[in-house]
Amino acid sequence: MDLETRIRASFGRQSMMQTLGARLISVAPGAVTIEAAIRPDLHQQLGYAHAALAFAIGDSAAGYSALTVTPEDKEIVTSEMKIHLLAPAVGDRLIARGRVIRPGRRLVIVSADVYAVKDGRETHAALLTGTTVPV
Amino acid sequence: MDLETRIRASFGRQSMMQTLGARLISVAPGAVTIEAAIRPDLHQQLGYAHAALAFAIGDSAAGYSALTVTPEDKEIVTSEMKIHLLAPAVGDRLIARGRVIRPGRRLVIVSADVYAVKDGRETHAALLTGTTVPV
Amino acid sequence: MDLETRIRASFGRQSMMQTLGARLISVAPGAVTIEAAIRPDLHQQLGYAHAALAFAIGDSAAGYSALTVTPEDKEIVTSEMKIHLLAPAVGDRLIARGRVIRPGRRLVIVSADVYAVKDGRETHAALLTGTTVPV
Amino acid sequence: MDLETRIRASFGRQSMMQTLGARLISVAPGAVTIEAAIRPDLHQQLGYAHAALAFAIGDSAAGYSALTVTPEDKEIVTSEMKIHLLAPAVGDRLIARGRVIRPGRRLVIVSADVYAVKDGRETHAALLTGTTVPV
DSSP, X not given: OOHHHHHHHHHHHOHHHXXXXXXXEEEXXXXXXXXXXXXXXXXXXXXXXXXXXXXXXXHHHHHHHHXXXXXXXXXXXXXXXXXXXXXXXXXXXXXXXXXXXEOOSSOEEEEXXXXXXXXXXXXXXXXXXXXXEEO | OOHHHHXXXXXXXXXXXXXXXXXXXXXXXXXXXXXXXXOGGGXXXXXXXXXXXXXXXXXXXXXXXXXXXXOTTOOEEEEEEEEEEOSOOOSSEEEEEEEEEEOOSSOEEEEEEEEEEETTEEEEEEEEEEEEEEO | OOHHHHHHHXXXXXXXXXXTTEEXXXXXXXXXXXXXXXXXXXXXXXXXXXXXXXXXXXXXXXXXXXXXXXXXXXXXXXXXXXXXXXXXXXXXXXXXXXXXXXXXXXXXXXXXEEEEEETTEEEEEEEEEEEEEEO | OOHHHHHHHHHHHOHHHHHTTEEEEEEETTEEEEEXXXXXXXXXXXXXXXXXXXXXXXXXXXXXXXXXXXXXXXXXXXXXXXXXXXXXXOSSEEEEEEEEEEOOSSOEEEEEEEEXXXXXXXXXXXXXXXXXXXX
16 A cells, blocks of 8 residues: 555544544655644634644644654554644644654654644744654 | 633633533632543544544643633633643543643643543543643 | 662663762652752852753653663663753752653653752752653 | 853853853854763763753753843743653764744743764754743
8 A cells, every 4th residue: 555545544534633624635755744724613712723723733744744654554653742832823724744853663753833824824833743653 | 700700701712622522620729620522523543532632621621720820811822732642542531630730920830631531430541731821 | 689779770870960969869669769969060040950950860760760660671761851940949959759650561651840959948840751761 | 242242151150061061162043052072971871971961952052042032131041841862872972953943022932953973973862842931
């Protein structure tokens, strides 16, 4: 199974991704992009995208980046993830670009940048770094 | 406005909480509890509760704990949050218990423990620690 | 080899611990305590104990806590560690109390609290949470 | 006072930096480099550079990067810092390159990469991300 097919299959099994309207945009070795519209039902109390939306697509983009460097019979689970919320996430949609910082057999260290897109302009909304485990 | 009324009002404005089915369970000075059913549309690819659900209610429980020690004219925003996923989140629901680690005028350091409840038995599913800012 | 002997032997091989004047105070299953005097040559620019001192003994206390739950032929290495600096570390010495949050064959999740001791009174100076790996 | 003079003065007051043999290599707006020899008295139990050395110079490089974007009458203190240890720190010296991720009046979000240098070749040994506060 090719890389993108494998990741699309796993992504399709994450019902949370459908609930949040997240879409897998691109897959390359060590780098996966996911985006989601900032729907009115995904806000926090001030009317911006909820941190959990940035976390959800950032964590998934980072985790699937790890999966691209992991043997085919494995899944990836997140062990820990830190998110810095850098700016209010205002706009039409969020886009998360994940990447592998350090591949490994036991642990894959990953990162993701999340941007809020408004009128075609990107604002750096969040930075994630974390530890994923091939299982 | 009393503490619980104020926090319920803010919680009610977070549309993401409704989308995820999260409920505010209790409010005490420095300690807030939030729970959510592990609905089938909130899963990750292996059929457990998605990490983003644990993050969403853990971050909110921690953040509202901070709000209980913050002047009434302020809101709380999360600056950064780290989540350790300790065990697969299997069961009927997740329960997040937030607390204040260190109050402060500029920063409030917070923590939350998230438990997965199955047949009345709790498993420690996640631990969060983070930095919130009164604004 | 009993637990304490084994941990004292490993601690003795960490030349950094001697350089910083750190001492292993107690070893129990899942819990290790380390302390260090706040010597004048271990300060930051404002005259408090340097964050690196709190990190050094907090990370070691957490890591050796993990070693207490790890098979005898393994060492523990830290994969990631987050430290919250909660209060200026002023006083005579720092004391770090490490503990295991979640044991595991592949990963051991750990935590440590660091206190600054002044005139016999403890101030909570730092909180660490991290991921260690038996190798 | 120019930027470099100001940072050299603050660095000179950090007695821990002298104890660890750390040297300020370069200062530019939003970017500071610090290095330290991996002396035999700065090792962990397996003979590599101790994580606390990578933390010490990474945290300082990140913090001084924040100072370059902060008004002259302020100091910078670290509120929280996460370090990922990516590879054994083997070699002659460590070099830490700090940078500002997000400037701000209340918080400055920072990062640092730490490299171990052996025979002129750099290995990415650690990645730090954290929150600093102008005080």
